[in-house]
Amino acid sequence: MLLNNRSHISETIRTIGRQAFIQEVRILNKEGITIYSSDSTAIGHTVDKKADACYACHTANEPLESLPIKERTRIYTLPEDSTRLLGIINPIYSERSCWEAACHVHDAEQKVLGVLDIIVSLETIDQQIARAKFKMFLFALTCILALSGVLWYFVRRCG
Numbered sequence: 001m002l003l004n005n006r007s008h009i010s011e012t013i014r015t016i017g018r019q020a021f022i023q024e025v026r027i028l029n030k031e032g033i034t035i036y037s038s039d040s041t042a043i044g045h046t047v048d049k050k051a052d053a054c055y056a057c058h059t060a061n062e063p064l065e066s067l068p069i070k071e072r073t074r075i076y077t078l079p080e081d082s083t084r085l086l087g088i089i090n091p092i093y094s095e096r097s098c099w100e101a102a103c104h105v106h107d108a109e110q111k112v113l114g115v116l117d118i119i120v121s122l123e124t125i126d127q128q129i130a131r132a133k134f135k136m137f138l139f140a141l142t143c144i145l146a147l148s149g150v151l152w153y154f155v156r157r158c159g
Helices: 006-017 123-158
Strands: 022-029 034-037 073-077 084-093 112-121
Touching: 006 022, 006 034
Parallel strands: none
Antiparallel strands: 022 034, 022 112, 073 084, 084 112
16 A cells, blocks of 8 residues: 555455455545445445444544454344354554655544455354354264163163
C-alpha cells in the first residue's frame, strides 16, 4: 500500500479471495467505505457502523484505536445459508513511512487508516467437528458395551 499501486493491491485482494475457504476479503477506509474487495460489486459501498463487524469499535462517537482479538472476531451464519462464517477485522495503522510518503494525504495524528476484513468459511472445520463427535460417540458406545460384557461375565460366573 505504501507504493500506492492500486492495481497490485486489487489483484492481491482478488487472489486471496479466490481461495476455497475465503468468503470475502475487503479493505475499508476510516469512513467505512469499501475501497478494495474480492467482490467487485462491494467496492464503493459504505458499511453500517452499527453492524456486527463494526459496533465493537464504533460504540462511542470516536472509534477505538485498538481492540483485543476476541472482540475483533465474529462467528455468524447468513440467512440464506447454514454455513458458519468467521469474520476477522484487523486495523490498518498509520506508520511514519505512511505519513511521510509523498503519495499519502493523511497526517501523523491519524492512527487508524482503515480496516482489513476477512471472512472465512467454517464449513470444513464444522465437518471435522461432526466427524470427531461421531467417533467419540462410537468409542463411548464401544467402551460401555465392553464394560457391560465384562460385568455380565463376572456376575454370571460368580453368581
